[in-house]
Amino acid sequence: MSINYSNEKRQREFNNKSYFDKNVRSLTKRQVIWMQEYLSSNENIRFSSVGSTNRHEEFIAQLSSDDKFRDYVEDAYSKMTYKVIPxxxxxxxxxxxxxxxxxxxxxxxxxxxxxxxxxxxxxxxxxxxxxxxxxxxxxxxxxxxxxxxxxxxxxxxxxxxxxxxxxxxxxxxxxxxxxxxxxxxxxxxxxxxxxxxxxxxxxxxxxxxxxxxxxxxxxxxxxxNKYVTNDRKEIIIDKMKRAWSQQKYRDAGKTKKSYHLPLTIQTHARLEKMAEVNRLSQTAMLDILINSEYNLKFLDVDGNEIY
Structure with a gap:
C-alpha cells in the first residue's frame, strides 16, 4: 500500500526508503561498505559515521532525501559487479x-x-x-x-x-x-x-x-598430492619436537632405574660430548635421545603406537 505525503521531501524520503528496503537491504555488509567508499570517492558524499555498526541504516539515512538516490545506488552496484569478488x-x-x-x-x-x-x-x-x-x-x-x-x-x-x-x-x-x-x-x-x-x-x-x-x-x-615438505621445514619441525621432548623430560623428574648398556668407545665419546654441549648428564641425554626417536618413529601423529 502506497503512502502519500503532502510534504515533497518526506514523500521523497519515503519512496527512497521503500526502494532501499526492496533493493539494498539484501546486500551484505561488505557490499554496502564498498558502495559507501565508492560514492565517497566518486560523488563526494560524506557518510557521518564510518565506524557504524549498522552500515545499511547509515547508508539510507545519508541518502534517503537525495533526488539522485536511486541513480547513486544503481551506479555503485553496477560498478561493484566488476570490482568485488563474490x-x-x-x-x-x-x-x-x-x-x-x-x-x-x-x-x-x-x-x-x-x-x-x-x-x-x-x-x-x-x-x-x-x-x-x-x-x-x-x-x-x-x-x-x-x-x-x-x-x-x-x-x-x-x-x-x-x-x-x-x-x-x-x-x-x-x-x-x-x-x-x-x-x-x-x-x-x-x-x-x-x-x-x-x-x-x-x-x-x-x-x-x-x-x-x-x-x-x-x-x-x-x-x-605433489606437495612435499621441504628439508628446511622438516629440520625445523624435528628440532622443535625434540626440544619439546627435552622440556617434558626436564619437567617430569622421572624416577630412573639403573641399567648397564655396553657402548663402543666411539658411541660413548659421542654421548659424552652431546651431554656436555646440552649441559645434561649422560643418562639424561640418552633418555632424551631414545624418547625423541621413539616419538618420531614409533608413534603416529595422535600419539598411538604404530608397532
Whole structure:
C-alpha cells in the first residue's frame, strides 16, 4: 500500500526508503561498505559515521532525501559487479583463522600489503579490505585468480602437515611453549598480533609453521598430492619436537632405574660430548635421545603406537 505525503521531501524520503528496503537491504555488509567508499570517492558524499555498526541504516539515512538516490545506488552496484569478488570465493576462509593469518601473510610477502590493522579483532575484514580497496585496480578475474592460488597453497600445506595434530588443541602448556620456541628461533609470525584465547594462539602458531613452506613450486600449487615438505621445514619441525621432548623430560623428574648398556668407545665419546654441549648428564641425554626417536618413529601423529 502506497503512502502519500503532502510534504515533497518526506514523500521523497519515503519512496527512497521503500526502494532501499526492496533493493539494498539484501546486500551484505561488505557490499554496502564498498558502495559507501565508492560514492565517497566518486560523488563526494560524506557518510557521518564510518565506524557504524549498522552500515545499511547509515547508508539510507545519508541518502534517503537525495533526488539522485536511486541513480547513486544503481551506479555503485553496477560498478561493484566488476570490482568485488563474490562472497562464495571466500567460503574457505570463513571461520578459518589459521587460513586468514596465512592469507594475510602471503599478501604481505607477495604483494607488499601492509594496510591491515595488526590489532584487528576481525581478520576476515582485513582480507576483504585488500581485495575490495579502491587502491587495488586489478580486475575481478585477477583478484579471484590470486585468491584461488592462495587457497590451493594453503590446502596443499595444511592437508599434509605433521604438526597440527601434534600441537593439541587443549594443551595450553604445549601451545604456549611452542609459541615461545618459535619466537626465540625467529619463526613466529609477528605480522599479525595473536589474541588471548588458546584457540587463537594455536592458530597463529600453526600459521607460523605453515608459512615456512612458502614459496611452493607451481606443481605443488596446482596439485596438493605433489606437495612435499621441504628439508628446511622438516629440520625445523624435528628440532622443535625434540626440544619439546627435552622440556617434558626436564619437567617430569622421572624416577630412573639403573641399567648397564655396553657402548663402543666411539658411541660413548659421542654421548659424552652431546651431554656436555646440552649441559645434561649422560643418562639424561640418552633418555632424551631414545624418547625423541621413539616419538618420531614409533608413534603416529595422535600419539598411538604404530608397532
Amino acid at each position: 562472497d562464495r570465493e571466500f567460503n574457505w576462509l570463513i571461520n578459518n583463522l589459521r587460513g586468514q593469518i596465512f592469507t594475510l601473510s602471503i599478501l604481505y610477502l607477495e604483494n607488499g600489503y601492509n594496510w591491515f590493522d595488526i590489532n584487528s579483532n576481525d581478520l576476515m575484514e582485513e582480507v576483504y579490505r585488500f581485495f575490495d580497496n579502491k587502491i587495488n585496480e586489478n580486475t575481478i578475474d585477477s583478484k579471484i585468480s590470486l585468491l584461488s592460488k592462495i587457497e590451493r597453497i594453503w590446502f596443499s600445506i595444511s592437508s599434509k602437515d605433521n604438526y597440527s595434530k601434534w600441537i593439541s588443541e587443549s594443551n595450553k602448556e604445549q601451545i604456549e611453549w611452542t609459541k615461545d620456541y618459535l619466537r626465540k628461533t625467529g619463526i613466529y609470525n609477528e605480522i599479525i598480533r595473536d589474541k588471548a584465547s588458546l584457540k587463537e594462539v594455536r592458530s597463529h602458531v600453526l600459521a607460523s609453521l605453515d608459512i615456512i613452506s612458502y614459496p611452493l613450486s607451481e606443481a605443488s600449487i596446482n596439485n596438493s
